[in-house]
Amino acid sequence: xxxxxxxxxxxxxxxxxxxxxxxxxxxxxxxxxxxxxxxxxxxxxxxxxxxxxxxxxxxxxxxxxxxxxxxxxxxxxxxxxxxxxxxxxxxxxxxxxxxxxxxxxxxxxxxxxxxxxxxxxxxxxxxxxxxxxxxxxxxxx
Amino acid sequence: xxxxxxxxxxxxxxxxxxxxxxxxxxxxxxxxxxxxxxxxxxxxxxxxxxxxxxxxxxxxxxxxxxxxxxxxxxxxxxxxxxxxxxxxxxxxxxxxxxxxxxxxxxxxxxxxxxxxxxxxxxxxxxxxxxxxxxxxxxxxx
Amino acid sequence: xxxxxxxxxxxxxxxxxxxxxxxxxxxxxxxxxxxxxxxxxxxxxxxxxxxxxxxxxxxxxxxxxxxxxxxxxxxxxxxxxxxxxxxxxxxxxxxxxxxxxxxxxxxxxxxxxxxxxxxxxxxxxxxxxxxxxxxxxxxxx
Amino acid sequence: xxxxxxxxxxxxxxxxxxxxxxxxxxxxxxxxxxxxxxxxxxxxxxxxxxxxxxxxxxxxxxxxxxxxxxxxxxxxxxxxxxxxxxxxxxxxxxxxxxxxxxxxxxxxxxxxxxxxxxxxxxxxxxxxxxxxxxxxxxxxx
Numbered sequence: 001x002x003x004x005x006x007x008x009x010x011x012x013x014x015x016x017x018x019x020x021x022x023x024x025x026x027x028x029x030x031x032x033x034x035x036x037x038x039x040x041x042x043x044x045x046x047x048x049x050x051x052x053x054x055x056x057x058x059x060x061x062x063x064x065x066x067x068x069x070x071x072x073x074x075x076x077x078x079x080x081x082x083x084x085x086x087x088x089x090x091x092x093x094x095x096x097x098x099x100x101x102x103x104x105x106x107x108x109x110x111x112x113x114x115x116x117x118x119x120x121x122x123x124x125x126x127x128x129x130x131x132x133x134x135x136x137x138x139x140x141x
Numbered sequence: 142x143x144x145x146x147x148x149x150x151x152x153x154x155x156x157x158x159x160x161x162x163x164x165x166x167x168x169x170x171x172x173x174x175x176x177x178x179x180x181x182x183x184x185x186x187x188x189x190x191x192x193x194x195x196x197x198x199x200x201x202x203x204x205x206x207x208x209x210x211x212x213x214x215x216x217x218x219x220x221x222x223x224x225x226x227x228x229x230x231x232x233x234x235x236x237x238x239x240x241x242x243x244x245x246x247x248x249x250x251x252x253x254x255x256x257x258x259x260x261x262x263x264x265x266x267x268x269x270x271x272x273x274x275x276x277x278x279x280x281x282x
Numbered sequence: 283x284x285x286x287x288x289x290x291x292x293x294x295x296x297x298x299x300x301x302x303x304x305x306x307x308x309x310x311x312x313x314x315x316x317x318x319x320x321x322x323x324x325x326x327x328x329x330x331x332x333x334x335x336x337x338x339x340x341x342x343x344x345x346x347x348x349x350x351x352x353x354x355x356x357x358x359x360x361x362x363x364x365x366x367x368x369x370x371x372x373x374x375x376x377x378x379x380x381x382x383x384x385x386x387x388x389x390x391x392x393x394x395x396x397x398x399x400x401x402x403x404x405x406x407x408x409x410x411x412x413x414x415x416x417x418x419x420x421x422x423x
Numbered sequence: 424x425x426x427x428x429x430x431x432x433x434x435x436x437x438x439x440x441x442x443x444x445x446x447x448x449x450x451x452x453x454x455x456x457x458x459x460x461x462x463x464x465x466x467x468x469x470x471x472x473x474x475x476x477x478x479x480x481x482x483x484x485x486x487x488x489x490x491x492x493x494x495x496x497x498x499x500x501x502x503x504x505x506x507x508x509x510x511x512x513x514x515x516x517x518x519x520x521x522x523x524x525x526x527x528x529x530x531x532x533x534x535x536x537x538x539x540x541x542x543x544x545x546x547x548x549x550x551x552x553x554x555x556x557x558x559x560x561x562x563x564x
Contacts, residue, residue, distance in 0.1 A: 013318060013328075014311050017436060018443040018494055024199045025169035025437055029296050032166065036295060036354075045354060046295075057209075058165045063202045071441055072318075072327060154459060154469075155452050158295060159302040159353055166296055170437050177436060177495075186495060187436075212300055213459075213468060306481045307455065310448035340447045343486045350480075 002135040005041055007034040007077045011069055021068035027095060028061060031105045034077040034093045043129035054123055056089065056109040064104040073097055081134040084127060087111050087119050143276040146182055148175040148218045152210055162209035168236060169202060172246045175218040175234045184270035195264055197230065197250040205245040214238055222275040225268060228252050228260050284417040287323055289316040289359045293351055303350035309377060310343060313387045316359040316375045325411035336405055338371065338391040346386040355379055363416040366409060369393050369401050425558040428464055430457040430500045434492055444491035450518060451484060454528045457500040457516045466552035477546055479512065479532040487527040496520055504557040507550060510534050510542050 009030065017023040039046055049055070069075055076096045083090035088110050095103040113120040122130075150171065158164040180187055190196070210216055217237045224231035229251050236244040254261040263271075291312065299305040321328055331337070351357055358378045365372035370392050377385040395402040404412075432453065440446040462469055472478070492498055499519045506513035511533050518526040536543040545553075 012311070012315055013440060014314055014446045014448055016441045018439045018441065019196075019198075020441040023170075023173075023437045024202065025166050025173065028166035028169050028204075029164075029294070032164075032296055033294055047354060055160075057160075058206050060206065061165065061202075061204045063169075065199050065201065068198075072329060153452070153456055154299060155305040155307055155455055157300045159298045159300065161300040164296045170435070173437055174435055188495060213470060301478075301480075305452075305455075306484065307448050307451035310451050311446075314446075314448065337442075339442075339491075340488050342488065343447065343484075345451075345484045347481050347483065 002080060003132045005038050005079050005133055007037040007079065009033065009075055009077065011071055011073045011075065013071050016071045019068070021070055024063075024065065027063055027065075027103050027105065030075075030077060030095060031061070031063075031093050031107060034079045035091060035107065035109075038079040038081075038091070038093075038133065039130075042133055043126050049126065050114060052123070052125075053114050054120070054126070055112050055114050057112055058107055059088065059110045060108040062106045065102075066104070067097075067100065067102045069095060069097060069102050075102070079133070081130050082106075084122065084130060084134055086121055089122060089126075089130060143221060144273045146179050146220050146274055148178040148220065150174065150216055150218070152212055152214050152216065154212050157212045160209070162211055165204075165206065168204055168206075168244050168246065171216075171218060171236060172202070172204075172234050172248060175220045176232060176248065176250075179220040179222075179232070179274060180271075183274055184267050190267065191255060193264070193266075194255050195261070195267070196253050196255050198253055199248055200229065200251045201249040203247045206243075207245070208238075208241065208243045210236060210238060210243050216243070220274070222271050223247075225263065225271060225275055227262055230263060230267075230271060284362060285414045287320050287361050287415055289319040289361065291315065291357055291359070293353055293355050293357065295353050298353045301350070303352055306345075306347065309345055309347075309385050309387065312357075312359060312377060313343070313345075313375050313389060316361045317373060317389065317391075320361040320363075320373070320375075320415065321412075324415055325408050331408065332396060334405070334407075335396050336402070336408070337394050337396050339394055340389055341370065341392045342390040344388045347384075348386070349379075349382065349384045351377060351379060351384050357384070361415070363412050364388075366404065366412060366416055368403055371404065371408075371412060425503060426555045428461050428502050428556055430460040430502065432456065432498055432500065434494055434496045434498065436494050439494045442491070444493055447486075447488065450486055450488075450526050450528065453498075453500060453518060454484070454486075454516050454530060457502045458514060458530065458532075461502040461504075461514070461516075461556065462553075465556055466549050472549065473537060475546070475548075476537050477543070477549070478535050478537050480535055481530055482511065482533045483531040485529045488525075489527070490520075490523065490525045492518060492520060492525050498525070502556070504553050505529075507545065507553060507557055509544055512545065512549075512553060 015026045079093040093105045111122045156167040220234040234246045297308045361375040375387045393404045438449045502516040516528045
């Protein structure tokens with residue numbers, strides 16, 4: 001049974017566009033923030049991993065925009081790991097306003113060695129930490 | 142035979158992250174810029190369409206990150222329409238450094254009426270303009 | 283005796299530049315966030331004021347950069363009103379890491395009527411709310 | 424007699440806020456872009472200087488907001504050096520829409536050695552290059 005993780009943030013005025021809604025690229029920024037916080041909870045501060053010689057880079061991102069978020073709204077971003085491959089980590093992060101799903105995001109990160117910047121196996125301490133937030137993907141449809 | 146459209150831009154320092162590369166969310170910003178310029182070439186300034194009672198919102202975006210762009214690099218962003226549905230427009234926008242594909246993006250916009258903010262048919266003047274940049278999707282693999 | 287107000291925020295990765303520090307323009311974004319939160323505490327949500335026919339626009343900003351903030355750091359931003367003129371509001375907002383002053387900012391906002399977008403007197407409910415956070419400027423050197 | 428330098432840019436949709444105008448922090452981003460282009464013209468690509476062991480950091484910025492820029496407008500940003508001190512460089516950059524001054528910015532950069540990150544004298548090749556764009560400050564009021 002996966003642990004639940006939710007990050008909360010408040011929409012900033014400068015993140016909204018002339019339509020009065022969050023500019024689409026900023027959801028990818030939110031995604032990065034929520035992923036960082038999930039990582040902190042699961043593994044520790046991102047920089048600790050980098051100090052140990054590992055980093056992770058985004059290989060793919062998908063965003064489905066259902067409804068807009070507006071200035072000053074407090075949003076909740078539940079995040080879960082849906083696949084822990086040998087070198088890749090797939091997460092799903094939703095942007096919710098209360099019970100309403102605004103944007104559904106899915107990102108695949110690839111683990112790299114900071115020395116060579118080459119793809120490398122997800123190290124055990126990362127795998128163990130993220131494993132607590134791994135959901136059976138067949139349940140997440 | 143589709144017309145070709147390419148937008149060029151230079152990476153700004155403030156768009157790069159501590160890894161020295163363009164922060165991932167900023168590619169979605171680049172995508173929006175290139176889409177706006179494609180629109181200008183195909184249909185006219187975005188605001189003209191809004192004045193006529195139509196707008197378009199992003200419904201879905203996909204980004205494949207192959208290699209990073211760096212500060213101060215001049216990038217070219219070829220953009221093409223790959224599907225012109227009744228209410229939706231799908232475009233593919235690449236981020237290239239010379240002949241190297243760095244990021245492949247695909248976005249689906251939906252046409253809305255500015256009065257009701259409801260989905261509406263792509264108006265004829267938009268369809269006609271974008272049609273010049275419509276490629277047969279089976280050729281775009 | 284002025285009430286104290288401090289807003290806290292964590293530096294986001296995407297706000298940092300290739301030097302690994304917060305990109306200079308983002309301090310002005312932080313300034314806007316802290317000002318909005320000061321306003322919430324003093325007057326209420328910004329949008330409430332707009333609904334009552336008033337808005338405020340930045341007329342001048344000054345930033346002194348003493349030391350850089352880094353990724354993932356939690357910063358505190360004490361904010362205070364240093365002048366409450368007839369139509370203008372001057373605030374000072376510091377960016378602190380613990381006891382260390384990183385950036386000192388000063389902003390002057392001007393009150394406008396949303397209908398005409400013309401300069402107007404700071405309304406009583408704003409003046410009263412902000413007054414609680416007004417320090418005697420001669421003490422703030 | 425100083426050479427003239429003007430950088431042009433088009434306002435991006437994502438840089439505008441719910442008031443439909445450029446978000447205030449983005450003028451500081453524009454300032455950085457124009458400064459980088461002035462540098463390219465005067466000295467060469469920024470990175471060349473860094474390769475030679477020098478960098479420059481912003482120590483102070485002032486912005487006077489007179490009128491807003493709007494989405495899709497093409498702005499011109501004349502930039503000039505107003506003071507070339509031993510370790511500091513002061514520039515003035517305006518944001519113009521045609522002949523109308525929208526925002527007047529003034530920035531002071533300090534030269535640092537990349538090895539120690541300590542303040543250092545502006546090197547001769549920078550001084551020489553920027554000197555061509557140095558105006559007598561008494562004329563710039």
